Amino acid sequence: MMPTPLDKLIISADAGSVFDKVGRAAGEGLQRALGRTIELVNVGDSAGVGGAEAGARAAADGSTILICNKGAITSHPHTAKTYQTGDFTPLCQVAEAPIAVAVANNSPFKTLRDLIEAARKQPDTISYSTPNAYHTQRLAMEDFAGRNELKFKFLILPGGNAATIKQLNEEKVHFAFLAAHNLAAPEKAGEIKVLGVAHGSRLPFLPSAPTFREAGYDLVTAIWLGLFAPKGVQADPLKELRKIAETAARDAQTTAAIEKLLLVPSFLDYNAFGKKVTADSAFHLNVLRQLGAV
Numbered sequence: 001m002m003p004t005p006l007d008k009l010i011i012s013a014d015a016g017s018v019f020d021k022v023g024r025a026a027g028e029g030l031q032r033a034l035g036r037t038i039e040l041v042n043v044g045d046s047a048g049v050g051g052a053e054a055g056a057r058a059a060a061d062g063s064t065i066l067i068c069n070k071g072a073i074t075s076h077p078h079t080a081k082t083y084q085t086g087d088f089t090p091l092c093q094v095a096e097a098p099i100a101v102a103v104a105n106n107s108p109f110k111t112l113r114d115l116i117e118a119a120r121k122q123p124d125t126i127s128y129s130t131p132n133a134y135h136t137q138r139l140a141m142e143d144f145a146g147r148n149e150l151k152f153k154f155l156i157l158p159g160g161n162a163a164t165i166k167q168l169n170e171e172k173v174h175f176a177f178l179a180a181h182n183l184a185a186p187e188k189a190g191e192i193k194v195l196g197v198a199h200g201s202r203l204p205f206l207p208s209a210p211t212f213r214e215a216g217y218d219l220v221t222a223i224w225l226g227l228f229a230p231k232g233v234q235a236d237p238l239k240e241l242r243k244i245a246e247t248a249a250r251d252a253q254t255t256a257a258i259e260k261l262l263l264v265p266s267f268l269d270y271n272a273f274g275k276k277v278t279a280d281s282a283f284h285l286n287v288l289r290q291l292g293a294v
Helices: 018-034 049-057 070-074 112-121 136-147 160-169 184-188 235-250 252-260 270-291
Strands: 008-011 039-042 064-069 088-104 127-129 153-155 175-179 192-197 222-230 264-268
Touching (some): 008 018, 008 049, 018 064, 018 235, 049 088, 049 222, 064 088, 070 270, 088 136, 088 160, 088 235, 088 270, 112 192, 136 175, 160 175, 160 192, 184 192, 222 235, 235 252, 264 270
Parallel strands (some): 127 153, 127 175
Antiparallel strands (some): 064 222, 088 175
């Protein structure tokens, strides 16, 4: 492997958050692949936008790469236009955070079908919340609603995931559509019930929660986390960055750390991941247009 000037990984997440920990696991994998240390820098907020902005502005010389989430890369550019999806060159996908529907433990909805049939009978009265109005979770749910001739009432509740879970039990919202790793502990504590996961199979940390497909509905979606270089890195250093990124993402210590965080290691090489980024950007733009957000 040829030497690379890589010396910095921008982690587009709040310090201490689960996505930060995934970024640091990937960063440690990069260091093992390189045989030396690099700087791991948190930039941004829970939405990942600040870090993406910094990654888009980074010098295209192979010295800096970014780990960022799906919404910041493929949705935010359509609504805020502070950077574009094309400002990044995909290196590889690292992990996915499946998304799940949760209700209060004393909710009248005991199954996913109960919830969906109530929404069918009472359009625009069954409310739900996600962490961001125009990122992965809401756009996936709005597309699902449209495909199934449903109309939910969307609410933004202040305070993030933990506050949303609390507000379920305060009856301020009927259900939440959140990354599943946020739901394991409160369900175990009896605070909430997870009615369904939008994943291809049941999750080991939520074993009693059926998939949407088991319940008879078509919804598979997740928040992915991937490594990116700024647009414009020359062919030779880009080739080496891809090799290093792929080695780090597939590293046994990296994947073990991701699993410990209740996310799913889900490596895709630059070619497959690039196609996925393009498809997700087009999908998000279509849903945003349906919502009148662009």
